[in-house]
Amino acid sequence: MSAFLISLAWFLLFFGGAIYLAYNRVNLLTSTVTMGALLLAYMLYGSWHPLWLLVLIVAYGALVVPNLTEFRREKITRPALDIYRTMLPSMSATEKEALEAGNTWWDGELFSGMPDWDKLMSFPAPRLSEEEQAFLDGPCEELCRMLDDWDISHERGDMPPEAWSFIKKHKFFAMIIPKQYGGLEFSAYANAMVIAKLASRNSTASSTVGVPNSLGPAELLLHYGTDEQKERWLPGLASGDEIPCFALTSPQAGSDAAALIDSGIVCKGSWEGKETIGIRLNWDKRYITLAPVATVLGLAFKLYDPEHLIGNQEEYGITAALIPTDLPGVEIGRRHYPLNIPFQNGPTSGKDVFVPLDFIIGGIENAGKGWKMLVELLSVGRAITLPSTAAGGGQAASYAAGAYTQLRRQFNLPVAKFEGVGEALARIAGHTYIMNAAVSVTAGAIDQGEKPAVPSAILKYHCTELGRKVANDAMDVHGGKAIMMGPKNYLGRPYMATPIAITVEGANILTRSLIIFGQGAIRCHPYVLRELQAAEDRDSERGLIEFDDALFSHIGYAISNAARAFFLALTHAKFSRVPLNTPTRRYYQNVNRYSAAFALTTDFAMLTLGGKLKIRELLSARLGDVLSCMYLASAVLKHFENQGRRATDLPLVEWSVRTLMYHAQEQLHSFLRNFPNRPVAFLLRCIIFPRGRTYSSPSDELGGKLVALITKTGEARERLSEQAYRELAANSPLGLLQEALQLSEQHLPLEQKLRQARREGLIRSEYLGHQIGEAERAEVISKAEAAELRDYHEKVRFLMSVDDFSPDEIGRPGHNTDNPAVPEMAHEDAPAVPAAEEPRTKKPAGSKAAKKAAKKKAGKKKTSGKQSATTS
Numbered sequence: 001m002s003a004f005l006i007s008l009a010w011f012l013l014f015f016g017g018a019i020y021l022a023y024n025r026v027n028l029l030t031s032t033v034t035m036g037a038l039l040l041a042y043m044l045y046g047s048w049h050p051l052w053l054l055v056l057i058v059a060y061g062a063l064v065v066p067n068l069t070e071f072r073r074e075k076i077t078r079p080a081l082d083i084y085r086t087m088l089p090s091m092s093a094t095e096k097e098a099l100e101a102g103n104t105w106w107d108g109e110l111f112s113g114m115p116d117w118d119k120l121m122s123f124p125a126p127r128l129s130e131e132e133q134a135f136l137d138g139p140c141e142e143l144c145r146m147l148d149d150w151d152i153s154h155e156r157g158d159m160p161p162e163a164w165s166f167i168k169k170h171k172f173f174a175m176i177i178p179k180q181y182g183g184l185e186f187s188a189y190a191n192a193m194v195i196a197k198l199a200s201r202n203s204t205a206s207s208t209v210g211v212p213n214s215l216g217p218a219e220l221l222l223h224y225g226t227d228e229q230k231e232r233w234l235p236g237l238a239s240g241d242e243i244p245c246f247a248l249t250s251p252q253a254g255s256d257a258a259a260l261i262d263s264g265i266v267c268k269g270s271w272e273g274k275e276t277i278g279i280r281l282n283w284d285k286r287y288i289t290l291a292p293v294a295t296v297l298g299l300a301f302k303l304y305d306p307e308h309l310i311g312n313q314e315e316y317g318i319t320a321a322l323i324p325t326d327l328p329g330v331e332i333g334r335r336h337y338p339l340n341i342p343f344q345n346g347p348t349s350g351k352d353v354f355v356p357l358d359f360i361i362g363g364i365e366n367a368g369k370g371w372k373m374l375v376e377l378l379s380v381g382r383a384i385t386l387p388s389t390a391a392g393g394g395q396a397a398s399y400a401a402g403a404y405t406q407l408r409r410q411f412n413l414p415v416a417k418f419e420g421v422g423e424a425l426a427r428i429a430g431h432t433y434i435m436n437a438a439v440s441v442t443a444g445a446i447d448q449g450e451k452p453a454v455p456s457a458i459l460k461y462h463c464t465e466l467g468r469k470v471a472n473d474a475m476d477v478h479g480g481k482a483i484m485m486g487p488k489n490y491l492g493r494p495y496m497a498t499p500i501a502i503t504v505e506g507a508n509i510l511t512r513s514l515i516i517f518g519q520g521a522i523r524c525h526p527y528v529l530r531e532l533q534a535a536e537d538r539d540s541e542r543g544l545i546e547f548d549d550a551l552f553s554h555i556g557y558a559i560s561n562a563a564r565a566f567f568l569a570l571t572h573a574k575f576s577r578v579p580l581n582t583p584t585r586r587y588y589q590n591v592n593r594y595s596a597a598f599a600l601t602t603d604f605a606m607l608t609l610g611g612k613l614k615i616r617e618l619l620s621a622r623l624g625d626v627l628s629c630m631y632l633a634s635a636v637l638k639h640f641e642n643q644g645r646r647a648t649d650l651p652l653v654e655w656s657v658r659t660l661m662y663h664a665q666e667q668l669h670s671f672l673r674n675f676p677n678r679p680v681a682f683l684l685r686c687i688i689f690p691r692g693r694t695y696s697s698p699s700d701e702l703g704g705k706l707v708a709l710i711t712k713t714g715e716a717r718e719r720l721s722e723q724a725y726r727e728l729a730a731n732s733p734l735g736l737l738q739e740a741l742q743l744s745e746q747h748l749p750l751e752q753k754l755r756q757a758r759r760e761g762l763i764r765s766e767y768l769g770h771q772i773g774e775a776e777r778a779e780v781i782s783k784a785e786a787a788e789l790r791d792y793h794e795k796v797r798f799l800m801s802v803d804d805f806s807p808d809e810i811g812r813p814g815h816n817t818d819n820p821a822v823p824e825m826a827h828e829d830a831p832a833v834p835a836a837e838e839p840r841t842k843k844p845a846g847s848k849a850a851k852k853a854a855k856k857k858a859g860k861k862k863t864s865g866k867q868s869a870t871t872s
C-alpha cells in the first residue's frame with residue numbers, strides 16, 4: 001500500500017473515531033482513553049511527520065485537560081463565569097416567571113439533538129371515556145343541531161336563549177371542574193374534542209364554551225383557590241348559575257399585559273356593615289370574552305398597600321381576585337363586535353369597588369402572585385382551546401371543500417380535477433391533519449400530567465396560522481359560493497373569525513418572535529437554565545462548581561451535536577437509529593437530523609449573540625420555526641401510530657412531514673443567511689448543509705393522493721374530519737354535501753351512460769339538468785333512473801346556490817339600532833360620560849331585559865335569503 005494511502009487510513013481512523021465517539025455521546029473519560037490508545041498506536045506503528053504528530057498531541061491535550069477537574073475549574077471556568085455574568089440577558093421578574101412556567105416534554109428531547117423516540121412512543125394514545133364519548137355524541141351533537149349560524153351572526157347577534165340554557169344545563173362550561181363540585185371533570189383530550197366539534201359548526205358557540213374551560217376563574221380557583229373559595233364559586237360555575245370571565249387586558253396593556261395600570265389599594269372600608277381591611281379597586285378593561293353577561297370577573301390588577309395594613313411592602317404587583325359583578329361600582333354590559341362573530345365580548349370598568357382581602361384568589365398569601373398564576377395556567381390552556389378551535393374549523397373546511405369541488409363542475413369537469421385547485425385541496429387536507437395530530441398528541445400528554453409550556457405556544461401559534469391558511473384555501477376553492485353572505489354561506493364567517501384566534505391568548509407575531517424560541521432556549525436546553533441558575537447563585541463557590549459541571553457538559557454536548565449534524569447531513573440520516581421499521585422510518589430520521597442541526601445552531605446563536613438574541617426577533621423566530629416544525633412532525637408521526645397506522649392515512653403523514661421538514665430546512669437556511677457573524681454562519685453551513693439544501697417539498701403526485709382522499713367518500717376522509725358536525729339534516733351543510741358526494745359516486749354509471757349517449761348523438765345538451773330529460777326520452781335511462789338523477793341534480797343545485805336579498809334587507813351598518821349585532825358605537829377616546837349620568841346597560845343572557853329584547857326581535861321580519869341557483 002502506498003504511503004499516501006496508509007496516511008489517509010490513519011487520518012480517517014482519527015477523524016472517524018472522533019466523530020463516532022462524539023456522535024454516540026461517549027463519556028469524556030472513555031473518549032480520552034480511546035483516543036489516547038489510538039494516538040499511541042499511531043506513534044508506534046504509523047509513519048508520522050513530526051509537525052503532524054505535534055498537531056495530534058495538541059488536539060489530544062485539549063481532550064485531556066477537561067478531565068483535570070480542579071485545574072479546569074480554576075483556569076477555565078472561573079474566568080469564563082466572570083465573562084458569562086456580563087453577558088447575561090437582563091430579565092424582569094415577570095419574564096422569569098413566564099420562563100419558569102410549565103415543564104419540558106418532547107420539546108426537551110428535540111432540543112437535545114438526539115431525541116429519544118421511545119419516550120414519545122411510550123405515551124398512551126389518548127382515548128375518550130364512555131362518558132366523554134356519550135357527551136360528544138349526545139349533548140354536543142344536540143347543541144350543534146340547535147345552532148344556526150345565520151340566525152346567530154346576522155339576525156340575533158347572540159346565541160338563542162334555548163342554546164344558552166342548553167349549554168348551562170348540560171354543563172358545557174364545567175368540563176374542567178371536578179365532579180365533587182358538580183362539574184364534568186373531562187380530560188384535556190375530551191375538552192379539545194368538544195371544542196373542535198363546536199368550532200366545526202359555529203364560532204360563536206365554540207368561543208363561548210372555550211373561555212370558561214380555558215384560562216378563567218374556574219381554572220384559577222382549582223389551582224390556587226382556598227377551600228372556601230372553591231366551595232363558594234365552583235358549584236355555581238358548574239351549574240351555569242355563575243358566568244365567568246377573565247379580565248386582564250386593558251387599553252394600555254395588550255401584549256405587554258404585565259404593564260397594566262388597574263389598581264387595588266389596601267384600605268379600610270365597610271363590608272356587610274362591618275369595618276374591614278379590604279381592597280379599593282379601579283379598573284378599565286377591554287376585549288373581555290363573556291364580560292357583558294358575566295356574574296363573576298376574574299380580575300387582574302396591581303396591588304398597593306401604602307398604609308402598610310397587610311405587611312411591610314408597598315407594592316405587591318399583579319394580583320388576581322374574583323369580583324361579583326353585582327357589586328356597586330362594577331360596570332359591564334356593553335359589547336364589542338369581534339369581526340361579525342357575536343360571542344359575548346366587551347369592556348368592563350370598576351370605580352372604587354371595595355372587596356375584602358379574601359377575594360384574592362388563594363387569599364392574602366397570593367397577593368402579587370397573579371402573573372405567575374396566569375402564565376402557569378396559560379402553559380397548559382394555550383394547547384387546548386384555540387388549537388382545537390382551529391382543528392375543528394379545518395376539519396369542517398376539509399370535509400366541505402373535498403365534496404364541493406367534486407360536485408362543482410366547470411369546463412365539464414369537477415373543479416377538484418384541475419391541478420391548481422388540487423394544490424389548494426392538498427394543503428387543506430395536509431394542514432388539517434397536522435392540526436389534528438398536534439391537538440390530539442399534546443392533549444394526550446397533558447392528560448398524562450405534562451405541562452408543556454413550549455409546545456403550548458407552538459400549538460397556539462401554528463394551529464391558528466394553519467387554520468387561517470385552511471380557511472383561505474377553502475374560500476378560494478369555493479369561489480363566489482363562499483363570498484356571498486347569507487344562510488347558505490358556511491365558510492364566510494369562519495373565515496372572518498380566523499384573526500380572532502390569531503390575536504387572543506398572546507398575539508401570534510409576539511408568540512412566534514418572543515415566546516416559542518425564547519422560552520424554549522432556556523427551558524428546554526439541557527444546560528442553559530443550569531448555567532443561568534449557577535451564575536446567579538449567591539454562594540459563589542457552589543455556583544462555580546455547578547457552572548463548571550454544566551459548562552463542560554455543554555461543551556461536550558455541542559461537540560456531539562456538531563458531529564451528529566455533519567454525519568446525518570452527509571448520509572441523509574440513513575443510518576440514524578429510529579424506533580420503527582415502517583414506511584415512516586425516514587421521517588423519524590429526518591427529524592433526528594434537524595434536531596442535531598438545530599441544537600448546534602442554537603448554541604452558536606446564544607454563544608455569539610448572548611442577550612442580544614432576545615431582540616433579534618427575526619433570528620429567534622426562525623429558530624422557533626425549526627423547533628415547531630420538528631414538534632409538529634413528531635406529533636404527526638405519533639398520531640399516525642396512535643390511530644393504528646392506517647395505510648390510507650399514509651399520504652397525509654408523508655405530505656405533512658415533508659412540508660414541515662422542508663420548512664425547517666428553509667428556515668435554518670434563512671437563519672444562516674441573516675446571521676450577523678459571517679464566519680460562524682459559514683462554519684455552521686459547512687456542518688449542517690455539506691451537500692446543500694437537499695430536502696424537497698411534497699411532490700405533485702403526493703399532493704394528488706391527498707386530493708383523492710378528501711374528494712372521495714371513504715374512511716380516510718371521515719377520519720380526517722372525525723369531530724366535525726356532519727349530520728344529515730336540512731340546515732347541516734356538511735351532511736348535505738356528503739349526501740350529494742355519495743350520490744355522485746353512486747350515479748357515476750348513469751352519468752357514464754349519458755356521456756356515451758352524447759358521444760353517440762342520442763342526446764345533445766351539455767348540461768346535466770337538460771340531459772336527464774333528453775336521455776329519458778331517448779330511453780337511454782329508465783324512468784326510475786331519471787328520477788334518481790333529477791333528485792341528485794336538485795340536491796347539487798341547492799348546494800351550489802347562494803342567497804340574494806331585496807335592497808332594503810341589506811341595511812347600512814350603524815343605522816339598524818334595533819339589532820344588537822350592529823351595536824351603538826362608543827369611542828374610547830370620546831370624553832367619558834360619568835356613570836351616574838348614563839349608566840351602562842347590564843343585560844346578562846336570561847335576564848328580564850335580555851328576554852324583552854329577544855321578544856322584540858322575534859316579532860321582527862326575518863331575512864328571506866331567497867335562493868338564486870347557479871348551474872351544477
Ligand SMILES: Cc1cc2nc3c(=O)[nH]c(=O)nc-3n(C[C@H](O)[C@H](O)[C@H](O)COP(=O)(O)OP(=O)(O)OC[C@H]3O[C@@H](n4cnc5c(N)ncnc54)[C@H](O)[C@@H]3O)c2cc1C
Pocket residue numbers: 211245246247248249253254255256286287288289290338345500503504505506507508509510511513514617
Ligand atoms: C376577540 C378577543 C377576545 C379576547 N378575550 C380576552 C379575555 O377574555 N380576557 C383578556 O384579558 N383579554 C382578552 N383579549 C385580549 C387579547 O389577549 C389581546 O388582544 C392580545 O393580548 C393582544 O393585545 P392587543 O390587541 O392590544 O395588541 P397589541 O399589544 O397592541 O399588539 C399589536 C401587534 O404587535 C405585536 N407585538 C406586540 N409586542 C410585540 C413584541 N414584543 N414582539 C413582536 N410583536 C409584538 C402583536 O403580536 C400584535 O401583532 C381578547 C382579544 C380579542 C380580540
